[in-house]
Structures are given as C-alpha cells and as structure tokens.
C-alpha cells in the first residue's frame with residue numbers, strides 16, 4: 108500500500124479546489140467591477156438622455172460576454188472534477204474497498220448480546236460515565252460486573268497514589284483463591300509496602316512489618332525475602348546498592364498488572380478485554396480472509412456455510428490460548444478420537460496416521476517418516492498437551 | 493537473579509528482567525510491519541466517507557455559484573434590452589452589485605466549509621500515517637473506539653457516540669454529522685413521512701441514478717399506497733393523478749412492480765389477498781428504512797454492516813476452537829465468555845496448518861527455544877516450567893493435572909514438526 112499516492116491524489120483535489128475557488132472569486136470580482144464602473148459613469152454623467160445610460164449598459168453586457176463567466180466556471184469545475192473522480196479510484200486501488208466481502212450474512216448478531224459486550228468493555232476499561240450513558244441509551248439492563256469494576260478501579264487509583272491499603276485488603280481477603288491461582292500478588296504487595304516503610308528510613312518498623320506479614324511467605328519466596336531484608340543495610344542509599352531494582356517503578360506497574368489480572372480472573376473475566384482481543388484478532392484475520400475471497404471469487408456460496416475457515420489466519424502468539432496439534436503427515440488437527448501419539452524416537456503423529464502406517468496393527472513396527480528409527484507400535488503413547 | 497523463581501512462571505510477574513531471550517527469528521519485525529500494512533488496508537471507509545462528504549459540498553456549492561453568476565449575467569442582458577429610466581437603471585445595477593457582494597460572502601462561507609472538510613480528510617490520512625510498531629497498542633485502542641462509534645452511529649446511539657468521541661479526542665476520525673443527516677430521514681420514515689427521504693433523493697439524484705437505485709420509486713409507491721389506504725372517492729382520484737405524475741416515469745424500467753402496485757386500486761387495505769395484503773402492511777415502512785440505510789451507506793462508501801460486526805465475525809472465527817467451549821477453558825480466551833460463545837456459535841471454526849503448543853503451566857509457547865517434555869504419564873509441559881519446578885523441589889516433578897510424580901531425569905523430549 109502506498110499512503111503517499113493517496114496523499115498526492117488528495118493534494119491534487121485540494122489544489123484544484125483552491126484554483127476553482129480563486130477563479131470564481133476572480134469572476135465575481137470582475138463582474139462587480141464592470142457594474143461599479145458603469146454605475147459611476149451613469150451617476151456622473153450630467154445629461155439625462157436615455158440613450159446615454161443604455162449604451163453604457165450595453166458596454167457592460169459586451170464586457171460580460173468577453174469575460175464569459177459561465178464558460179470559465181465550467182472549465183474550472185471540469186479540472187476539479189477530474190481530481191475528484193481520481194481520488195476514490197486511488198483509494199480503491201490502494202485499500203480494500205469492501206471488507207464486508209468476508210462477512211457472513213447468515214450469522215446475524217443478537218444486538219442485545221453485542222450491547223452487553225460493549226457495556227462490559229466500558230466498565231472494565233474504567234469508563235464508567237460512558238458505560239452508564241450507553242446502558243441508558245440502549246435500554247439494556249444494568250451490567251452485573253459494574254460494581255466490581257468500580258471497586259477494582261478504586262484499588263488501582265489508590266495504588267497510583269502509592270496507597271496500598273485497599274489493594275492489600277483485597278488480597279488478604281482473597282488470599283486462598285490467589286494461592287490457588289498460583290499468584291504471588293500478596294507477597295508482591297507486602298514487599299512494596301515493606302520497601303515504602305524502609306524508604307521512610309524506619310528500619311525497625313520495616314522489620315516489624317516483615318515479621319508480621321512477610322515471614323509467612325518463607326515457603327515459596329525465601330530468596331526474595333532474603334533480598335528484601337538485606338536491602339535494609341543500604342536503606343540510605345538504595346539507589347547505589349545491589350538492590351537498586353527495588354526503586355524501579357516497574358515493580359509498581361507489575362503489581363498493578365497482576366492485580367488487574369487476578370481481580371478479573373476471580374470475576375471470571377480475562378485479564379485483557381475480550382472485546383479488544385477479538386477485534387485485534389479480527390484485524391489480523393480479515394486481510395487473510397479477503398485475500399482468500401479474492402482468489403476464490405466464485406466459491407462465495409461455500410463461505411456462507413463452511414464449518415471451518417478455509418485458511419489459517421496465522422494469528423500471533425498472544426492469541427494462542429490452547430495447544431493445537433496438527434499431525435505433520437495427515438495435516439489433521441488432533442481430537443479426542445484422534446489424539447497425538449509419540450513414537451519411541453520422540454516424533455509425534457496422530458493416532459490415525461500411526462494406524463495407517465502400521466496397516467491397522469498388522470505390522471508390529473514401521474519406519475518413522477522423520478528419522479531412521481524403526482518404530483515399535485506397542486511403545487507409542489498418547490500425549491496430553 | 494533468583495528473584496525470578498518466585499514468580500511461578502507468571503511471565504508478567506517477573507520483577508526484574510532476566511537475560512534477554514533470544515529472538516526466535518529475524519523475520520518477526522518485518523512480518524509485524526507487513527501485518528500492520530495489511531491492517532491499514534482495511535481502513536477504506538475511514539478515508540472514503542469524509543471525502544464523499546467533501547465532494548458533495550464542493551458540487552453543491554459550485555452549482556449554486558454557477559446559477560447565481562448566470563442570473564446576474566442574464567439580468568444585465570435584460571437590462572440592456574429594456575427602456576428603463578436612468579434612476580431605475582441605477583437602482584437595478586445597485587441591486588446587482590449587492591447581489592454579487594452576497595455571492596462573494598457565500599463563496600467565502602462555502603470555501604470555509606470545504607476547507608474544514610478537506611482538513612478532516614487530511615487528518616484521517618495523517619492518522620493512518622502516524623501508526624508504527626511502537627505506538628501500535630495505543631493506535632489499536634483508538635481503532636477499537638472508532639469501530640464502536642461507527643456501531644453506535646448506525647444504531648442511532650448518538651449520545652454515547654458523541655460522548656465517547658469527545659472524551660477520546662477522535663471527533664475528526666468519526667462521522668457523527670453524516671449520520672445525523674441520515675437520522676433525520678430515518679426518523680421521518682418511522683413517522684411514515686416520505687418528504688425528507690424524497691428531498692434526500694433529489695439532493696443525490698445524479699449518484700442514485702448512476703447506481704440504478706430505485707429507492708425513490710419505492711418511496712413514491714409507498715406514498716401512492718397511503719392514498720389508496722384512505723379509501724375515499726377523493727383519495728382514489730388523488731392516487732391516480734399522483735401515479736400519472738410520479739410513478740409512470742418509472743414504467744420504462746420497472747413495469748412489473750408498477751403494475752403490481754397499481755392493482756391495489758382494485759383492492760382495499762383490508763384485502764385478504766396475501767399478495768396485496770402485504771403491500772398495505774405497516775412494516776413496509778421498516779423495509780423503506782432499511783432500504784434507505786443501504787442506499788446511504790453505498791453513497792458514502794461505507795460497509796453495509798457495522799464495522800464492529802465484521803471485525804468480530806472474523807476475530808471470533810479465528811479464535812474459535814473446540815477447546816474454547818470446554819469446561820475449565822482458560823478465562824483468557826474470549827470464547828470462554830458466555831456472550832462471545834453465543835456470537836461465535838454460527839461461525840466457522842479456525843484452521844491451523846501447524847502445531848502450536850502452549851505450556852499448561854507457564855502459558856508460554858513451546859518451541860525449539862523452550863521444547864516440550866513428556867512425563868511418563870504422557871502429559872507434556874515446557875522445559876522451562878519443568879526445570880523451574882525441579883529446581884525448587886530437589887529434582888522432583890509433580891504433574892499439576894494428575895498429581896503423578898517422577899524425577900526430572902525421567903522426562904523425554906518430544907519432537908513436534
């Protein structure tokens with residue numbers, strides 16, 4: 108795509124528009140001048156003969172014919188017209204003129220569901236005003252997650268002010284669930300609090316805090332506790348110590364991220380907005396689909412009914428939420444009926460392929476298609492990703 | 493750097509940077525930027541709509557200037573051919589002068605409007621130009637908001653659309669004013685008035701003709717049917733003369749429809765004949781509303797569907813796997829959410845040509861950098877996660893899904909091609 112050719116084409120439109128404006132202006136000016144001139148001559152002429160002013164008017168008329176204003180205007184418009192017609196053509200050439208070619212008409216969305224998704228999006232982004240406005244305008248029922256997100260943003264706002272209390276309260280209240288989720292959020296928050304106290308130059312209070320709140324994490328976080336305690340030795344010049352990392356704002360950012368993630372997960376939500384993820388995935392997928400549609404222009408009917416996309420959208424890593432095993436021989440995605448199997452050499456194929464290669468078990472061994480190993484069927488085993 | 497080991501494989505939770513991981517391949521940045529280019533190509537509507545608006549203004553202004561100028565020219569011609577007294581001539585000329593002054597003012601105003609619209613076109617080109625690999629996250633957030641505003645405008649949620657655009661500072665990137673124009677017509681049609689729709693047709697006559705639109709014909713037919721519906725001798729007379737004037741010209745191209753509708757003269761609005769009953773149904777007005785929306789979108793170069801629906805469909809299909817519908821599916825997958833599942837139901841599943849394995853423990857991709865290892869029970873995890881577990885537990889591994897325990901030395905590498 109050439110953004111430059113789009114820019115150039117638009118510049119041409121703008122230039123011609125200016126020219127056309129100037130031309131019109133000039134013509135109006137000339138016409139005014141002719142009439143003004145005639146007016147002053149008529150007014151100044153002493154005689155009151157009809158003939159006199161009539162001849163002046165007919166001079167004006169002649170002058171107008173000479174200026175040919177309408178013809179001039181038409182000519183200016185013609186030039187502008189060329190530029191105006193060209194620009195959309197450039198757009199159509201450089202961009203995808205109709206992305207709805209990849210749209211399935213028989214899969215209309217339920218407006219209520221889409222509206223609920225949008226309302227939830229506004230709330231989880233902390234855009235409460237807009238969420239409320241949207242809910243009122245659409246007449247959808249109040250979003251069940253609103254209050255929870257209000258609380259989450261209160262905690263996050265407090266953290267921005269370096270006030271950890273609401274965050275700690277929440278983490279302690281949900282301590283068990285956080286452990287279950289294998290999150291170290293509680294420890295992270297306590298560490299931050301400990302460092303805040305230590306920064307206030309109060310080592311004794313910091314030690315007391317550590318005894319009370321941090322010691323309980325010794326099982327899982329011993330090395331970190333050692334570092335925290337050791338950092339007390341440098342508390343007057345932590346920036347020049349081996350522990351200068353404890354001053355990094357990244358610690359706070361990470362804690363904020365982890366809190367958001369855990370808070371959302373406990374709500375049954377993803378840590379990133381699902382709407383954001385889906386639209387981003389759509390942005391990656393649409394060009395692939397459109398390319399396919401262009402190549403397969405005559406297979407449009409299939410598109411409306413197919414049960415699997417005809418192409419691999421090749422989404423980037425961040426959209427890979429599940430392990431997908433594709434057998435390198437049969438190119439089939441594995442399933443419960445056709446699970447992935449590892450051969451003795453470590454190469455992995457799907458069960459159907461292995462059955463085929465062993466002639467449904469009639470051969471007790473076969474050669475691995477990827478290495479020289481003779482594969483013993485009894486030693487193939489199913490994998491769970 | 494032992495501090496990393498407390499993070500339980502939670503990659504975001506890493507407190508300090510570990511040694512830089514080796515980039516899998518140098519292709520990544522270039523594929524990112526080509527992905528970016530491809531995604532910009534989806535923005536046709538963003539550039540096209542304000543341009544169509546701009547073009548319309550230019551054309552309308554030009555037409556009115558041309559008309560005004562030729563009026564002045566012909567007035568002078570008339571003046572030259574007549575016998576006015578000197579005073580009358582002076583007063584005529586004076587009025588022409590002020591007329592030209594008025595035109596000058598109009599020209600100025602018109603040009604200001606045109607310039608504003610040109611600015612908007614340019615702002616959008618610049619917006620596309622401004623994106624790069626560094627600011628892509630923020631740019632995409634703006635994009636999502638643009639898409640949401642587009643959805644709301646099509647659904648006539650003007651208040652939220654305006655609020656969101658103002659608070660996100662994207663007024664130049666959305667088409668609120670254009671949709672307000674449509675809303676006037678839609679509201680009128682919902683009140684069963686065709687007048688503003690007909691005005692709209694007249695304003696866009698050339699373009700509608702070019703696209704062989706029969707929207708105006710449909711409006712006229714509806715107006716005719718409303719006359720028949722009244723069911724008085726007077727209204728029938730009125731209907732017939734209306735048909736002569738406004739419907740007959742369409743006969744050349746739409747004879748069948750014309751005959752079909754004119755036959756309503758023989759029926760009453762209470763007719764049971766299903767073919768004609770439907771013409772009298774009030775939902776014909778909804779059909780007109782939809783028809784108008786389509787004509788409107790076509791005229792401005794918009795997609796018929798809200799952008800949101802197009803993006804969501806594509807995204808949901810690409811994310812749709814059988815795993816997303818399973819109990820206990822990770823919450824990070826949008827398809828784990830009830831509402832997204834419902835939307836995805838009629839859509840096709842994704843297709844993957846190559847294996848992509850995600851470690852159950854660390855959620856990281858298992859590839860040659862971080863290869864999958866198999867426990868004796870057949871469960872597979874990433875080397876990184878297993879190593880970390882072994883380091884913490886004196887070389888012992890416990891399968892988090894089955895509780896099966898073994899030594900790190902019992903693991904074997906799996907080769908996935």
Ligand SMILES: [Zn+2]
Pocket residue numbers: 434435436437438439456457458459460461
């Ligand atoms: Zn296979």
Ligand SMILES: [Zn+2]
Pocket residue numbers: 450452453454475476477478479480
């Ligand atoms: Zn092998």
